[in-house]
Amino acid sequence: MTIRLLLADDQALVRGALAALLNLESDLEVVTEVGAGDAVVPAVLEHHPDVALLDVEMPGLDGIAATAEVRRVSPSTKVLIVTTFGRPGYLRRALQAGAAGFVVKDTPAAQLADAVRRVHAGLRVVDPALATDSLVAGESPLTQRETEVLRAARDGSSVATIARKLFLSEGTVRNHLSSAIGKTGAANRTEAVITADGYGWL
Amino acid sequence: MTIRLLLADDQALVRGALAALLNLESDLEVVTEVGAGDAVVPAVLEHHPDVALLDVEMPGLDGIAATAEVRRVSPSTKVLIVTTFGRPGYLRRALQAGAAGFVVKDTPAAQLADAVRRVHAGLRVVDPALATDSLVAGESPLTQRETEVLRAARDGSSVATIARKLFLSEGTVRNHLSSAIGKTGAANRTEAVITADGYGWL
C-alpha cells in the first residue's frame, strides 16, 4: 500500500525536486503538487492524500493557516511542515494548528521519507534541536495591538503612517511601539521588529 | 557522454532533492554535493565537474564569490547559479563573476536539466524576466562607504553603534546615511536598507 502525498511549496524547482526525491521511494507517491497556500485545500478535497507536505512561506495562505484548513476539511490527512526557517515560533504555531510533524530543509534528504512514514503511522515528528529552542522562546508576550503595530512597522513606516493605517492616534502608536520594544528587549523599533520576527511572533 | 555536476546548496533537503531530480536524466550525473561555499573549490579540484550548480545564499563563501573562485581555479568548469531570490543585483554580479547561467528556484523543474545542458554547450542561460529588471535596476549607485554604513544599519543599530563599529564620527555616519537614503529614494534608514537589500546592493 503506497502512501499518497500532496506537496506544497512556492518554488517550482524545489517542489519538483522534492517530488523526484520522494517518488524514488517505492512506498511513496506524490499525487498532487501546488505552488500556493490557497490551492492546498482544493487539492486535498480532490485527491485525498494521506500526508500533506507544506512549506511555511507561501503566497496566498501561509503553511500554518493552510494546516488548520486541511485539518478542518480532512481530518484523516496528516500534515508535515517542511520549511526553510527554524523559527521557534513557527513550530509552536504549526503544532497548535494541528501539524503532525515539523522538519527544516537542512535535515538530510534521506530522513524526509522516514519522516513521512512516521507521520503517516500516526507518530509526531519534530526536529529535536528546534524543539528545545521552542520551549525556551515560548509564546509571544506581545498583545494583539502591539503585534499589529510592529507588523505595520516592518517596512520602515513612520509613526504617522502606521497611525493612519491602523486608525489610531500617533501617541497611541508610540505607546504600543514603546511597549513592544520593552518586551522584546530591543533598543528601538527596527531591532524589535527583527527579534520579534525571528521568534515568529509576527 | 554524461555531464558531470557539482551541486552546492546549504539546505541538505533541497540539495538531495535536486540531486535526485538531476540524476533522473540519463545524460546528467551529480558527482559531488557540498553544503557550504568554502567547500566548493576543493570539491571542484577533486572531481573536475563539467558544470557547477551554486546557490547564492550559503555559509562561508557566498555563491557569487564562489563563482569567481571556480572560474579562477578551473576555467573549463561552467557555473550555473540557482537561487531563491531574483534580486536584479545578484544577476549582474553573478555574470560579472563569470557565471554562465542564472536560474531562480521558481522556474519549472523540467527546465533545470535543459539549463544545465545549454550551459554545458557553452550557451548563456538567463531568466528572461529577471534580465530586463536587471537592466532597469543597474549597478549600485552607492559608494563604498555608504554601502558599509547601510550594511551596518541592517540590524537596527543606532548611529552611535555604527560609528563605533566603523571607526567614524557620528556626524559622518549621519551624512553617509542621509546620502544613501537620498539615492535609494527612501524616507528613512530602514526603508533604505530594505530597498538597497532588495536590489542586491548590500
Added chain:
DNA sequence: AACTGGTCGTGACATCTGTCATGCCCCAGG
C-alpha cells in the same frame, strides 16, 4: 464592589535622526 489587564488617548520631555552648509584632505582626469 474592587481589582486587573488591555486599549486608547494626551501632554511633556529628552534623545535620536535626517538635512544642510561649510571646510579639509586626497586622488584621478582634463
Added chain:
DNA sequence: CCTGGGGCATGACAGATGTCACGACCAGTT
C-alpha cells in the same frame, strides 16, 4: 595646475522617536 568627487568632520536645526505620567473606558476576575 585646476577641478570634481569621494571621504571625513563639525555645528546647527527641525522633525521624528522613545519614554513617562496620567486619565478614561471596558472586559474579565476575584
